[in-house]
Amino acid sequence: MLFVHILSTIMLLIGSFFFLVGTIGLIRMPDVYSKMHATTKCDTLGAGFIMAGLMLLTGFSGVTIKLLLIIVFIWLTNPTAAHIIAKANYRKK
Amino acid sequence: MIRRFKEQLLMFIILLAFWLILSPAITIESIITGTIAVVFVIAFSKELILSEKESPLYSLKKILLLLSYIPVLVLEIIKSGLDVAKIVLNPKMPINPGFTIINVPLKMDFTKVLFANSVTLTPGTLTVDVIDDTYIIHHLTDEASKGLIDSTLENYARKLEE
Structure with missing residues (x-):
């Protein structure tokens, strides 16, 4: 029980770290496209780690399936949203 | 009907x-x-x-191929996250952004979307626009643009269409 808690805490910390890096990248990068690189990649990975950590905590139940579905939808919609923002900026000129 | x-x-x-x-x-x-x-x-x-044109994708073989694609994609996502994190936290920020235009002949909308989204999720590349078979891709570093040619993702998308 304790081991699972430690493991899930580590995963939650790693996830938060990637969210932090994504936000720093959003501020530091020079233009729109580079900013999109930072946010899409780090947020996707951060959300994945946080959901995986929570899945360890819940064990096997209905909530686990819902958390898995959240990851699936984030990983489907995140690149699509990034693509739309980049495309809007590309076609602006 | x-x-x-x-x-x-x-x-x-x-x-x-x-x-x-x-x-x-x-x-x-x-x-x-x-x-x-x-x-x-x-x-x-x-x-x-899926539309009528994409109905061959319903076969069991294609679904298994799609499932075997998931671990590859997860690995790519982890690699790309670490890659971008390294660049962002580097005080010098070693980036060289620019556009790469590549031609990938894919017929189905489903595989096109799969390919474009996978490119966005792989290290240092971001799909900006798709016009017919031409993909306009933004790259963060020079190595990322080289990795686009004949990539594993492209091969997966091709195999799905066979």
């Missing part, structure tokens, strides 16, 4: 099952609300699942 009805029936079952997974408890109320909502969704949408 019959094909369309079969498709709608299949979609009805999938959507209702999805609704029941998401609802906290399976009661008569939740089943009735779900049925009404699903009927409205199906009535107002034309093609929720």
Whole structure:
């Protein structure tokens, strides 16, 4: 029980770290496209780690399936949203 | 017409099952609300699942291929996250942004979307626009643009279309 808690805490910390890096990248990068690189990649990975950590905590139940579905939808919609923002900026000129 | 009805029936079952997974408890109320909502969704949408041109994707072999693609994608996502994190936290920020234009002849909308989204999720590349077979891709570093030519992702998308 304790081991699972430690493991899930580590995963939650790693996830938060990637969210932090994504936000720093959003501020530091020079233009729109580079900013999109930072946010899409780090947020996707951060959300994945946080959901995986929570899945360890819940064990096997209905909530686990819902958390898995959240990851699936984030990983489907995140690149699509990034693509739309980049495309809007590309076609602006 | 019959094909369309079969498709709608299949979609009805999938959507209702999805609704029941998401609802906290399976009661008569939740089943009735779900049925009404699903009927409205199906009535107002034309093609929720794959179109006729993409129907070869329904075979078991293709679904297994798609499932074997998931670990590859997860590995790529982890690699790309670490890659970008390294660049962002580097005080010098070693980036050289620019556009790469590549030609990938894919026929189906499904594989096109799969390829474009996978490119966005791989290290240092971001799909900006798709015009027919031409993909306009933004790259963060020079190595990222080299990795695009003849990539594993492209091979997967090709195999799915065979």
